[in-house]
Amino acid sequence: MKQFLYTSLILIACQIQAQQSDFSHIDFQKADSLALAYQGADLYDLQELSNKLTTGLTTDAERFRAIYYWVCTNIKNDYSQYSKNKRKRQRFQSDSLKTQNWNSELKKDVFRKLIKHKKTICTGYAYMVQELASLANIPCEIVHGYGKTSTNLISDRDAPNHTWNAVKLDGKWYLCDPTWASGIQNPETGNFIFQYNDGYFLSNPTLFAINHYPKDTKWLLLDDKAPTFNEFLEAPIVYGNAYKSLETHNKPKMFHNTIKKHETIAFSYTLKKPVSNNSIRLLIDNGTNNRQVTPKNIQITDQKLTLEHQFNNTGFYDVHLMIGEEYISTYTFEVKG
Amino acid sequence: MKTTKTMTTGTQEQKKVQTEQQSALKKQYHWPFDLNTKSVKKIISSFILVMLAFSFSNSMQAQNNNGLTINGIVSDENGPVDQVTITLKGTETRTISDKKGMFTFPEALKENDVLVFSHLGYHPQEVTINKDAPFVKVQLDSETIEILGALHSNKPYKSKRKK
Numbered sequence: 001m002k003q004f005l006y007t008s009l010i011l012i013a014c015q016i017q018a019q020q021s022d023f024s025h026i027d028f029q030k031a032d033s034l035a036l037a038y039q040g041a042d043l044y045d046l047q048e049l050s051n052k053l054t055t056g057l058t059t060d061a062e063r064f065r066a067i068y069y070w071v072c073t074n075i076k077n078d079y080s081q082y083s084k085n086k087r088k089r090q091r092f093q094s095d096s097l098k099t100q101n102w103n104s105e106l107k108k109d110v111f112r113k114l115i116k117h118k119k120t121i122c123t124g125y126a127y128m129v130q131e132l133a134s135l136a137n138i139p140c141e142i143v144h145g146y147g148k149t150s151t152n153l154i155s156d157r158d159a160p161n162h163t164w165n166a167v168k169l170d171g172k173w174y175l176c177d178p179t180w181a182s183g184i185q186n187p188e189t190g191n192f193i194f195q196y197n198d199g200y201f202l203s204n205p206t207l208f209a210i211n212h213y214p215k216d217t218k219w220l221l222l223d224d225k226a227p228t229f230n231e232f233l234e235a236p237i238v239y240g241n242a243y244k245s246l247e248t249h250n251k252p253k254m255f256h257n258t259i260k261k262h263e264t265i266a267f268s269y270t271l272k273k274p275v276s277n278n279s280i281r282l283l284i285d286n287g288t289n290n291r292q293v294t295p296k297n298i299q300i301t302d303q304k305l306t307l308e309h310q311f312n313n314t315g316f317y318d319v320h321l322m323i324g325e326e327y328i329s330t331y332t333f334e335v336k337g
Numbered sequence: 338m339k340t341t342k343t344m345t346t347g348t349q350e351q352k353k354v355q356t357e358q359q360s361a362l363k364k365q366y367h368w369p370f371d372l373n374t375k376s377v378k379k380i381i382s383s384f385i386l387v388m389l390a391f392s393f394s395n396s397m398q399a400q401n402n403n404g405l406t407i408n409g410i411v412s413d414e415n416g417p418v419d420q421v422t423i424t425l426k427g428t429e430t431r432t433i434s435d436k437k438g439m440f441t442f443p444e445a446l447k448e449n450d451v452l453v454f455s456h457l458g459y460h461p462q463e464v465t466i467n468k469d470a471p472f473v474k475v476q477l478d479s480e481t482i483e484i485l486g487a488l489h490s491n492k493p494y495k496s497k498r499k500k
Contacts, residue, residue: 044433046457047422051429077489107479108415111458115420127457150494180489237494287498318496330494 020174020202021247023061028069031062035070043115043128050135060138061169067132068201071125072182077192078119079185081110085121086161093159122147122163122179129165129178139168145214147180150237150330154213156229164212166219167202173221174202177212180240199243199272206248210235241326247272247303249329258334264310265333267295267321271303275323282309283320283327292322311335404445407466409473411438411454418456418477426451426463 038052053070054063085106092098114120114128126142133140146154147162154161164177181200186193205221213220213232220226227235236255238246251268259265277300282293295307311317314337321328411421417438424431425444434440442452448468455461459477466473 044420045422045431046455047424047431104479107458111456114457131457149490150492151490184489184491239491240489241491285495287496316496316498318494320493327491327493332496 020204022172022174023169023202026059026061028062028065031057031066032069035066035073038070039074041070041074043118046131047135050132053132054136063136064133064138064140064167064169065201067136067138068129068176068178068181069196071128071132071178072196073194074118075114075125075128075178075182076117076119076194077179077182077185078113078121078124079190079192081106081113081119082121089159125178125182126163126165129176133167141166141219143175143214143216143219145212145219146232147177148211148213148232148235148237150239153237154233156233160215162212166221169202175205175208175212175219175221176201176203177208184240197240197243199240203243204247207238207243207246210238210249237330239327239329241323242328245272245275245323245326245328246270252331254331256332256334258336259311261314261335261337262310262312263335264296264308267307267309269305269321269328271300271305274303275300275305279324280305280307281322282307283322285318285320286315404447405466405468405471407442407446407452407471407473409440409442409475410434411440411475411477413459413477413479418459421454421456421459421477424453424455426453 034055034057035053038049041049041052043049049070050067053066057063057066088102088106089099092102110120110124111127114124120128123142130140130142143164143166144160145162145164146158146160147164148154152161162179164175164179166173166175168174177200181197183193183195185191206225209220209222209227209232213227213229217226231253234254234256236249236252238249242249247270249269251266257265277298278294280295280298282295284291284293293309295309298307299305309319311333314335317333317335319331319333321330409423411418411423411434417434417436419434419436419438421434421438421440422431423434423440423442425442425446430442430444432440432443446452446466448466450466452464452466452473453461454464454475454477456477459479462475462477464473464475
């Protein structure tokens with residue numbers, strides 16, 4: 001019993017830490033448990049579902065949270081539909097009419113599958129969040145654009161491939177990505193596994209812009225600090241786990257870096273939650289083997305994490321930042337003599 | 338002879354004892370268990386009568402309000418659309434179109450009531466009720482949506498190298 005109490009206390013504590021700082025005064029526990037209470041509810045009457053998910057919650061942030069959390073924990077990612085769509089889109093890339101036809105054919109199928117089987121691809125997630133939020137009178141937009149992952153690096157010839165949401169709470173716009181928050185693909189079976197990642201809820205726009213670039217740049221929500229599309233293409237890879245532990249990613253700005261032998265590189269991040277110095281490592285892969293390195297000058301002051309590494313041998317390296325066992329970000333370094 | 342006489346008195350006595358026992362048992366019960374079946378039947382039938390009267394009065398009321406029973410069909414450019422939510426604006430009353438896109442609104446409506454038709458992927462549409470047109474035909478406009486999907490992956494990046 002005691003053990004149970006302690007673990008639940010720890011869980012609650014973790015959850016509070018993981019929230020967006022603007023709403024740190026709100027405990028989303030109530031919203032989350034309301035969403036859990038309707039686990040498995042069907043999608044035939046969206047107004048009713050939206051009402052159920054928001055009744056008794058007083059703030060828009062909590063009401064939106066219940067909707068978002070419900071979608072993330074009830075809708076599966078449909079990989080067969082994803083790969084079919086990707087194939088067709090690539091084939092029709094130069095033919096806009098064919099793409100259009102394929103799109104309208106797919107659309108019917110997507111919404112039917114979503115409602116009947118609660119299975120979809122990004123656009124379905126974003127539409128479901130928007131629809132349920134609108135039915136609860138919360139302003140919410142669908143944002144189309146580019147999503148960058150370790151297995152899908154974007155080039156300037158690619159068409160937009162991802163959809164997410166912007167939501168207006170207390171007069172301010174926020175970003176969230178229900179698709180990536182819901183779970184990941186099991187690397188062995190290829191099936192979808194629910195694995196809720198709270199980091200994609202009301203994420204820091206600076207971090208979000210490293211792997212999300214909207215077609216309409218106003219949805220970067222960064223005004224004069226907005227990166228260009230080129231800067232986005234050149235940005236490092238950040239993983240889902242980065243959203244759990246980082247508030248922002250500051251340095252290095254580039255994914256591919258060319259440096260000189262014996263050059264020291266500075267890495268800089270803003271942390272979301274405290275981490276211990278000895279959990280921070282760099283995993284360096286030279287193509288034949290991996291080695292773990294404890295970086296130099298690890299400093300954590302006021303949530304700001306800085307560290308350094310000196311490259312003493314020429315070669316081409318994949319460098320991963322690790323916190324504990326989790327991959328946070330990846331860069332490549334070409335070290336020349 | 339004697340023996341038979343005693344036997345009959347014996348059985349009479351037994352009966353007496355039995356009836357006494359039965360009445361004693363009855364006294365232990367309380368209402369409504371001591372009712373006989375006849376009165377139970379009476380109660381049930383009168384209850385049903387009252388229920389029927391109520392249901393009739395309800396439908397009478399609806400008719401008195403000049404309520405309109407609204408039927409209709411929902412379609413898009415490709416034909417009937419099912420699973421469309423049809424809500425009476427400003428209320429919680431709603432229904433859903435069936436596989437043929439057909440619906441019957443569950444509540445009698447008045448002139449100038451507004452029905453809202455909504456479905457994922459379509460622009461919501463409002464229809465004002467006209468008492469001369471109790472059959473509503475609605476064509477929904479599809480939103481222009483691009484269907485996209487990017488997979489999430491926790492797989493660590495690995496550079497492709499020349500060998």
